[in-house]
Amino acid sequence: MIHDELISQHFADQSVFAESLAVGQISPGPNGLWVVCLGYFMGGWKYGLLAGIAIALPPLLVLLVARIYERHRSHPVVQGVVSGIEVGVIAIFLVVMGQFLASSSPSVLSAVCFLAAFGLTLQKSVPSYAILLGAAVAGILWVR
């Protein structure tokens, strides 16, 4: 959805999106804090902090969701909605990541980095921030 709202409407470009994801990965806290980085790139520290406040508000709806879910969780339609959303989210996420890969310039380095990151993430032992830092170092050393 962030991709739809900001990149498709040219408020930010694909490379800023990628940079935000990368910096967000090495920051502490939940994954979603990369939108703070995106806010910073779009309008400095004020936008960064505003993004931080904005992402804090929607999760408050969980209080309402929890009340409704506890009352109806065994209903088959509620279970169907949940499994439909789970399937949809995974499909959309895969497509967004595929578009990401397609936007990077094709080279031996990018193929190796993609495959290494994919394999290391599937093995749960390597944290994602270490993978991205490793890729950054490989990128610098490759040119030298």
Add this chain to the structure above:
Amino acid sequence: MYKNGAETQSIGAKELVSVWLRISLLSFGGGTSTLALIRREFSEKRELVSEAEFSRTWAICQLAPGINLVALAVLLGRRVAGKMGVAVSMLGLLGPSVLITVLLTAGYAGLRDSPEMKHAMVAVLPAIAGVGMATAVKMIGPVREQLLRAGRACYLLHAALFIAIAACAVLGSKTLWLLLASATVGAILSVVTKRQDEAVPSEV
């Protein structure tokens, strides 16, 4: 221990602040490490919430909009310290993390035009795609098992939904519409497959 069969225990504001500050400052490595730290602090170390209650709470957070881990902080705060716990938990989790993220981004912004950083980003971009795709592949496993338990027809229909949503996303459909379509089709499939189960007598 949990009193009178309850699955949660109460906690004071000061202690709750210190728990969230510790989590917020130590949770480098993304959502997985943050979730592991929250579970350790709340369920294992301090026994504020039982393991079963923690898992139930996490499942509910998947249905809420926004960042799931913030929703988890909201619900856990509410359960162990009431309304005050909601505010303390949100500020405790997000405050330090957001400030550190802004500082890290400012540091990066100062270096982003250097040739070294540009070379680094050439390799980081495909690595992000690799991390993201592997994460999605790992997410498929539990959903697949759950759908297979519901029956082969249910599994195949959801597989078709997966392909259709992916195809529409490639063609540029809006994410919000795709999510609404997924939820609607999921609800219809649950009714259809339930009727089939009721129509076909059990083999046992």
